[in-house]
Amino acid sequence: MPEQIPSAPIALHIVPHEYGPSDARPVRLRSRPLAQGVVVPRHAHPWAQVAYTTQGVIRLAVANAAWIVPPSRALWIPPHTPHQLSILKDAYLRTLYVLPAAIPTALSGCRVVEVSPLLRELIAAIDQPGPLDPARERLLGALALDEIGRAAPLPLQVPLPSDKRLLSLCNAILADPARTWTLEQWSRYAGASSRTIARLFRQEMGTTFVHWRQQALLAQAIPLASRGYSLARIAHELGYSSQSAFSAMFRRAFGESPSTFFARGQHQVAEHRTPPARSGD
Numbered sequence: 001m002p003e004q005i006p007s008a009p010i011a012l013h014i015v016p017h018e019y020g021p022s023d024a025r026p027v028r029l030r031s032r033p034l035a036q037g038v039v040v041p042r043h044a045h046p047w048a049q050v051a052y053t054t055q056g057v058i059r060l061a062v063a064n065a066a067w068i069v070p071p072s073r074a075l076w077i078p079p080h081t082p083h084q085l086s087i088l089k090d091a092y093l094r095t096l097y098v099l100p101a102a103i104p105t106a107l108s109g110c111r112v113v114e115v116s117p118l119l120r121e122l123i124a125a126i127d128q129p130g131p132l133d134p135a136r137e138r139l140l141g142a143l144a145l146d147e148i149g150r151a152a153p154l155p156l157q158v159p160l161p162s163d164k165r166l167l168s169l170c171n172a173i174l175a176d177p178a179r180t181w182t183l184e185q186w187s188r189y190a191g192a193s194s195r196t197i198a199r200l201f202r203q204e205m206g207t208t209f210v211h212w213r214q215q216a217l218l219a220q221a222i223p224l225a226s227r228g229y230s231l232a233r234i235a236h237e238l239g240y241s242s243q244s245a246f247s248a249m250f251r252r253a254f255g256e257s258p259s260t261f262f263a264r265g266q267h268q269v270a271e272h273r274t275p276p277a278r279s280g281d
Contacts, residue, residue, distance in 0.1 A: 019097055021047050025134055026102035027141025029126045031094040034058075040085040048098040048107070049077040050148060052115060052123060056091025057226045060084070060110070065159045067112050068219045070226065072264055073156075074119070076111050076148060079103075083110075089226045094123055098145065106149035113151035119144055155253050158219045159212065161204040165190045166197065173213060177220050178239035183209045218253055221246075225262045234258075 019030045034056070051058065052074040059068050060075055061084045068088070069075045077083055079100050115123075122144040126137060158174070161167050169190040173179070186209070187194040201209050217238045224234045235246035250258040 021097050021099040021102075023099070023101075025137060026099035027126070027137065027145065028097045029094060029123070030097070031092070031127050034087045034091045034093055036087050036090045038087040042082055042084045044080050044082045045077075045097065046079055047100060048079050048103050050096035050098065050144075051075045051077065051085070052094045052096075053091045054094065056093075057088040057223050058091055058093065059086045059088055061086070062110060064162065065110070065157050066219070067110065067156050067158070068222045069112055069156070070222045070262070072115050072120075073112050073154060074115050074148065076107055076113065078107070078109065081110065088223050094127060096123070096126075096141070096144065098141075102142070102145065104145050104149040107145070110157075111153040112156045113148055113153060116147060116151065119147040119151075122147065155215060156219055156222070158216050159205040159207065161200065163200050163204055165192050166200045166204060169197065170212070170216070174216055174220070177217055178237060180239045214249060214253070218250065221250070221258065225258070231258055 019028050021028045036056075051060065051069065053069060053071050055071055057068065057070050058075075059066060060077070062081060067075055122140050126132065126140050126144070160170060169186050172189060173186070181189070183197065184194045187197040190197060192200075198209060201207055201212060205212060207215075220238060221234050224237055229237070231247065232243045235243045238246065240246040240249075247258055250261070254261055
C-alpha cells in the first residue's frame with residue numbers, strides 16, 4: 001500500500017562511489033538482483049536516476065505520490081528527489097545515474113515510461129561485464145536519455161495528499177480496493193462532508209475522487225498481474241463487476257488492452273535469472 005514517506009533524515013545517497021556520474025562519464029549504469037521485501041530507505045541523489053526492471057515489480061514513493069513499475073517500463077527520478085524504493089516481487093534492477101548537466105530539457109518530474117526495443121538494447125549495451133570505452137558509453141547514454149525524453153508518460157502515478165483526513169481515506173481505498181463505496185460513504189469514514197472531501201481532492205491533488213480511485217486501481221492491478229492472476233480475478237480483486245468493465249477502464253487509460261500491456265512486460269522477464277540478493281539502489 002503506498003504511504004507517505006515519514007519525515008526522517010534524508011541520506012544524501014547510498015550508491016557506491018564507482019557508480020557516480022562525472023563530467024567524463026555523465027551516464028553510469030548499475031545492475032543487480034533485489035529480493036522481494038527489500039526496502040531502500042528514504043534518500044536522495046545529487047544526480048538523476050532511471051530505474052528499469054527486466055523482471056519483477058518495484059514501487060517508488062516520494063513525498064506526495066507513489067508509482068508501481070512493472071517489467072519493460074522505466075521510472076525517471078530527477079536529481080535531489082527524496083524517494084523510497086520497495087521491491088514488490090523479486091526484481092533484476094538496472095539503474096542509470098545521470099549527471100544533471102546531461103539531462104534533456106524534456107525530462108522534468110518523476111514519470112514512468114515504456115521501454116522501447118531501442119532503449120532496452122541501449123541499456124543492455126551499456127551493461128557490459130568488462131570496462132566500457134568512455135566515448136562509447138557517452139554516446140549510448142546520450143541516445144538512451146533522448147529515447148526516454150521522447151517517451152510518453154504512463155498513467156501509473158498515485159498522488160497522495162497531505163491532509164490527514166484525505167490521506168486516511170486514500171490509504172483505506174488502497175488497502176481495500178474492492179470496496180465500492182460512494183464518495184458520501186468514504187466521506188463519512190473520513191469524518192468530513194462529501195463537499196469537503198471533493199474540495200480537498202481538487203485542492204491537494206488536482207483531480208476528482210472518481211479519477212483518483214481509477215488511478216489507484218490501475219496501479220494496484222500491476223502487482224496482481226505479476227502474481228499470475230487472470231484478468232477475471234484481477235477485476236474481482238479490484239471490485240469491478242466484470243472482466244470486461246475492468247478491461248474497458250484499462251483501455252481508456254492506456255490505449256490498449258490489459259492482456260497486451262502485461263504480456264509485453266512478461267516477454268522480457270526471462271532476460272535475467274540471477275538469484276535475488278539484498279542490496280540498496
